[in-house]
Amino acid sequence: MSTTEYVASRDEARNEETNERPPLAVVGSQTNRDERIFGEVFDGHVIRRFARFVRPYRGRLVIALIGVLAFTGTQLAVPLLIQRTIDDGIVGAAAGVQALTAIAMVFFAVVALNFAANFLQERLSADLAQHVLFDLRRAMFEHLQRISLSFMDKTEVGRLMSRLQGDVQALQNFLETSIFVVGDIVLLGGIVVVLLSMDLYLGALTIAIVPVLFLVRIVWLPHARKAFISARETNSRVNGALAEAINGVRAVQEMAREDVNYVLFRDKARENLDAQLRASKFAQVMLPIVDTLTGIAMGIVVLVGGNLVLTGQVPLGVMVAFLFYVQRFFAPIRSVTMQYSVMQRAMAAGQRLFEVMDVPVDVEDRADAIDLQEIDGSIEFRDVTFGYEPGRPILRNISFRVNPGETVALVGPTGSGKTSLTALAHRFYDVWEGSVLVGGHDVREVTQHSLGRHIAMVLQEPFLFTGTLFENLRYNRTDASLSEVQEAAKAVGAHDFISKLPSGYFTKVEQGGGNLSLGQRQLVSFARALVADTKILVLDEATANIDSYTEKMIQQALAKLLENRTGMVIAHRLSTIRGADRIIVLQDGEIVETGTHDELMERMGLYARLYSMNYASFDDIPEELIRAGSNDRQAT
Amino acid sequence: MAFQHRIRMTIAIVATFVAVTFQLFIPQLLGQSVDQAYTLFQRGAGGAEAQQVLLISAALLFAVSVLRGVFTMLHNYQAEAVGQTVGYELRLAIYEKIQRLSFSYHDRVHSGDLITRGMLDIEGVRLFVNTGIIRLFVLTVLIGVGSYLMLRSNVLLALVALSFVPFVGWRAVVTRLRLRKGWLRLQERLGVLTRVMEENLGGIRVVRAFAAQGYEMNKFDRASRRAFRLTLHRIGLQVRNGTAMSFAYFVAMGLVLLIGGRMTLAGEITVGRLTEFLAFMQILQMPVRQLGPLVNSFARATTSGERLFAVLDLEPDIRDKPDAHDLELTEGRLRFERVDFKYERNDAREHALNDISFEVGPGETLGIVGPPGSGKSTIAHLIPRFYDVSGGRITIDGQDIREVTLKSLRQAVGLIQQDSFIFTARLENNLAYGNPWAEQTHIEWAAEVSQLHNYIEQLPKRYRTLVGERGVSLSGGQRQRLAIARMLVQQSPIMIFDDSTAAIDAGTEQRIREGLSQIAHRHATIIIAHRLSSLMHADEILFVDDGRIVERGTHNELVELGGRYRALYELQSNPDADSFEGIAG
Incomplete structure (x- = not known):
């Protein structure tokens, strides 16, 4: 085995280092896992919510269940037909070729039915479960598109992805196995009924092993489950460490941590291996127990049944049928008890899933929302108070107006509420009090979609999607032609570097825009906003320093972008601030000063003081300096 | 097995x-x-x-x-x-x-x-x-x-x-x-x-x-x-x-x-x-x-x-030679000898670097500036052998870096990039990433020099605070400071700052630079930056464009030369210019 040798040679090479683990080295996420793998067995809320997703396919569900029942029926019938073959076709009074052929024909009919039923149950159950899985995922994804941004801000992408993948799958699995479990329960009941009706005494004796099997299973289950959970948990920890190694591979190589990491990873993988083997022991130990019980049942049938045959109380075929049935007890018991764990997993997954889907969509179009057509491009805040958590307003009584074509710069220390202001203009959130008007319309009275047509946003971090540059540049404006896109790129100065790329506008953007520099990504995001061609532009200027060349281009692009548009800019660079028609200075969620650069400098207020501190950006100014300043002001 | x-x-x-x-x-x-x-x-x-x-x-x-x-x-x-x-x-x-x-x-x-x-x-x-x-x-x-x-x-x-x-x-x-x-x-x-x-x-x-x-x-x-x-x-x-x-x-x-x-x-x-x-x-x-x-x-x-x-089945392109030995550090002198480099990508039409030569030893600082895409970062990436040179050679204390083990090389070279990966772990785990045997005092010293210690001290769990994707999220500047501290813990004789202070404000950067100057005599330092104030004190400055060194010398020499460096300097130092760095620096 080549991997074995490979690992062995690596292990040998490191033996001297493996004896001691560096005290401060870890691999994999160090957070406590707060996600339960198993939940309650039955959760009414989860079931009700889930049922809504199954309902559209209830026709299929019914047919699948019919298939399951028919299939179970044919399974039950097989030993019975064998009994008939022996008793009626071979050894009975009316035995003969004719009778035998007739029974065989019935058997073939049952086989045909079995085939059809089997196809139906397998096909429809899988089909149904996949439909529900894709619908559920879609519903969740769509909900995430509309859900409040504050929820998205505090939830990691990885966590949402595990809802969209793992949890959705757990519910699919639950649905699929549930259908078959119905068949298993019917099969078990059917066998019991058939045995008892064939011979009450022998039947009762044989069936005695069923409760014993159940009992063993119930005693075994909690112990086994612990082992299974531990196997799952250690497994996800190993996978977490692996993902970390992939995402952080450059840092690992930069600091030559490969050897240490390997040893730590091996510990984790080893832990998982041990847990898996323990779980496997639990799974396998059931086999001899089941076989022992089955052996007892077969022994009873041979001994007691044989005696009954001897004395002529029971026909020979019945004894044969019994021997066939007793070997069938265990499979359904196993599925039924396994279903318990499947349900627990599904409930835990469902709880997490529906928790997200229950997060209310707090920004919704009103029923009478109007489609915003041509507007003048003004923005007005009227006595706006707003916050993310009840009782903790971020903005208080904000009122100002940005006239069409005017550029307003928002400045102020970190946490003063600048970003919230821009988010409100786009109605990412609804205000607590007051109103925000765009083009003279309250943003709550227009459709979000039409609002989006009038406001373009440039975010601080230029985010690009995988795909071609062309796709990225036109993004939502899918009707934009290549020449339109090129025009926009030329206007912001992105055309030059784009046309130098191997495939020009059709160059693929790598993951996270990795094949473009930060400055280039910024220019692309500017061009994207320009393609959107809106009356209003909201821009959060990047704080990071870019090289002077790109910087210069970006400054020019910015001027181009704001030409003939209403602009609301969270400004960090002094050139941007000074280029604005008006500056609004915010502190602690309130407007403290407004005016042009010169006016504000003359006033000698917060702006003038911040400006004179020579910081790269107002956001960098340490809190204590600002506070100290405020106190000064109050003192004087 | x-x-x-x-x-x-x-x-x-x-x-x-x-x-x-x-x-x-x-x-x-x-x-x-x-x-x-x-x-x-x-x-x-x-x-x-x-x-x-x-x-x-x-x-x-x-x-x-x-x-x-x-x-x-x-x-x-x-x-x-x-x-x-x-x-x-x-x-x-x-x-x-x-x-x-x-x-x-x-x-x-x-x-x-x-x-x-x-x-x-x-x-x-x-x-x-x-x-x-x-x-x-x-x-x-x-x-x-x-x-x-x-x-x-x-x-x-x-x-x-x-x-x-x-x-x-x-x-x-x-x-x-x-x-x-x-x-x-x-x-x-x-x-x-x-x-x-x-x-x-x-x-x-x-x-x-x-x-x-x-x-x-x-x-x-x-x-x-x-x-x-x-x-x-x-x-x-x-x-x-x-x-x-x-x-x-x-x-x-x-x-x-x-x-x-x-x-x-x-x-x-x-x-x-x-x-x-x-x-x-x-x-x-x-x-x-x-x-x-x-x-x-x-x-x-x-x-x-x-x-x-x-x-x-893939073989890494960069790996130890069969007879590779550990890097023997005598003083920690880095030399580029007529280095050429070409990316393997099929869209790489020409050399990313051409005929680059320089030398930097302990106590010395080399500055590199140039427009974006000029090859500055490529130079940084060649030193820990993330890529191999296509021509010429790079030596440390006279040993070709391709002849020594990767591990010893990379421990000797501390590279800080603009965007560094933060592991979901405690701050101390992150700080000690390159040297997990480090003592607590050493870690704290590194954090202090990087102007991070005061911030950490006010966190409820201090150095045991969880950071990264699931922990406390750090700002861009804090991440860069963490990366600098991480490299200081590693104690590499050769330190490379690749645009690693871009998100740190000028004042803090100044304090970090003062802290670093205390130990500068032990290290060879390379600074790649856009802000000239970050590197104008260097012993030698290379102005790189299109993969070539177009100007070289000290700050004063280059200003006097009146070439591209001078133009950049004026752009950044003119208070009336559109750019803001001049005022900040």
Whole structure:
């Protein structure tokens, strides 16, 4: 085995280092896992919510269940037909070729039915479960598109992805196995009924092993489950460490941590291996127990049944049928008890899933929302108070107006509420009090979609999607032609570097825009906003320093972008601030000063003081300096 | 491990044969007891003799059944142990390979794709080895040994009973091939779907800003529908195949019933023998039903295995030479001797670096400036050998860096990049990443120099605070300061700052630089920056453009030269210029 040798040679090479683990080295996420793998067995809320997703396919569900029942029926019938073959076709009074052929024909009919039923149950159950899985995922994804941004801000992408993948799958699995479990329960009941009706005494004796099997299973289950959970948990920890190694591979190589990491990873993988083997022991130990019980049942049938045959109380075929049935007890018991764990997993997954889907969509179009057509491009805040958590307003009584074509710069220390202001203009959130008007319309009275047509946003971090540059540049404006896109790129100065790329506008953007520099990504995001061609532009200027060349281009692009548009800019660079028609200075969620650069400098207020501190950006100014300043002001 | 595998495999194989033999005893025993009961009944025998015969049969059945269970447990467990161990080894091998593959590989391959391989593909292979192989093996032995036993007892009936086997075998082979193709495409599609969702969630603000929910839903639907169609296609194949196999099996059973029944009527075989044949077929029912899913998991495992070995078979372009020795540091002097470099990418039309030579020793600082894309960062990447030079050579204390071990080289070179990865772990784990044996005092000193200590001190858990994706999130400037501290803990004689202070404000940077100057005499320092104030104190400054050094000298010399450096300097220092850096610096 080549991997074995490979690992062995690596292990040998490191033996001297493996004896001691560096005290401060870890691999994999160090957070406590707060996600339960198993939940309650039955959760009414989860079931009700889930049922809504199954309902559209209830026709299929019914047919699948019919298939399951028919299939179970044919399974039950097989030993019975064998009994008939022996008793009626071979050894009975009316035995003969004719009778035998007739029974065989019935058997073939049952086989045909079995085939059809089997196809139906397998096909429809899988089909149904996949439909529900894709619908559920879609519903969740769509909900995430509309859900409040504050929820998205505090939830990691990885966590949402595990809802969209793992949890959705757990519910699919639950649905699929549930259908078959119905068949298993019917099969078990059917066998019991058939045995008892064939011979009450022998039947009762044989069936005695069923409760014993159940009992063993119930005693075994909690112990086994612990082992299974531990196997799952250690497994996800190993996978977490692996993902970390992939995402952080450059840092690992930069600091030559490969050897240490390997040893730590091996510990984790080893832990998982041990847990898996323990779980496997639990799974396998059931086999001899089941076989022992089955052996007892077969022994009873041979001994007691044989005696009954001897004395002529029971026909020979019945004894044969019994021997066939007793070997069938265990499979359904196993599925039924396994279903318990499947349900627990599904409930835990469902709880997490529906928790997200229950997060209310707090920004919704009103029923009478109007489609915003041509507007003048003004923005007005009227006595706006707003916050993310009840009782903790971020903005208080904000009122100002940005006239069409005017550029307003928002400045102020970190946490003063600048970003919230821009988010409100786009109605990412609804205000607590007051109103925000765009083009003279309250943003709550227009459709979000039409609002989006009038406001373009440039975010601080230029985010690009995988795909071609062309796709990225036109993004939502899918009707934009290549020449339109090129025009926009030329206007912001992105055309030059784009046309130098191997495939020009059709160059693929790598993951996270990795094949473009930060400055280039910024220019692309500017061009994207320009393609959107809106009356209003909201821009959060990047704080990071870019090289002077790109910087210069970006400054020019910015001027181009704001030409003939209403602009609301969270400004960090002094050139941007000074280029604005008006500056609004915010502190602690309130407007403290407004005016042009010169006016504000003359006033000698917060702006003038911040400006004179020579910081790269107002956001960098340490809190204590600002506070100290405020106190000064109050003192004087 | 290899030896253990062999023992386990041997145990598993032997146990399988034993278990199967016991299992195949059961039909015979059942047949015998039926015959005994029937003949005794016909003879009208009774009493003790009959009792004893039946008791022996019952006891035998019980014993065989128990033994079968024990040996099945044994072979299942051993086989699973082998499977799990193989999975464990595959994991280690993949982990190791991923850690070692060069930057040029990671530049090309999407991290999500690698994660899928590392998780799902290993799972696929492991599942198949755990349960698939043993089931396949058991089925083969069952049919093999069973055929022998049946053929021995009645050739005609045996042929009837086994008539379904060729059909099932043929179906299995054909379907496996088709499913394999299906899986390959499905895995690709699911990968696309994952990416679409991930990017949407990561860029949700962009999506909202452009009111592009509709557009994104379309994108999602397209990806989702494609994956869905392929899933249904796969299910269809799998179900058609599985049910056809079951059908063939049941038809064969019906034929046994019909033909066997006639033979019994004709007195050619006994009822017991017929029971034996039927019982044998009953044993096969489960394995045949499992064959469908098995074929599916086999198909999946083959594609998974293929994808895994595609990674494992790669050799990192950058690796230790067979006779590589550890770097012997005497003073820590770095030299570039006429270095050329060309990226391997097919879109790289020309050299990224041309004829670069410089030297920097302990206590010295080299500054590098130049427009974006000029090759500044490429120079930084060559020193820890993330890429190999195409011409010329790089030496440290006279040793070509290609001749020394990567580990010793990279420990000697501390590179801080603009965007550094923060691990989800405690601050102290992150700070000590490059030197996990570091003392607490040393870590605190590094944090202090990087102007991070005061911030850490006010966190509730101080150095034990969790940072990274699931912990306290750090601002861009804090991340850069963490990266600087991390490198100071590593204590490398050669320090490279690659645009690593861009998000740190000028004031803080100034304080960091003062702190660093205390230890500067021990290190060779390279500073790559846009802000000239960050590097104007350097002993030598290189102005790089288009991969060439176009100007070099001290700050004063370059200003006097009146070339490109001077132009940049004026751009940045003119308070009336559009750029802001001049004022800040």
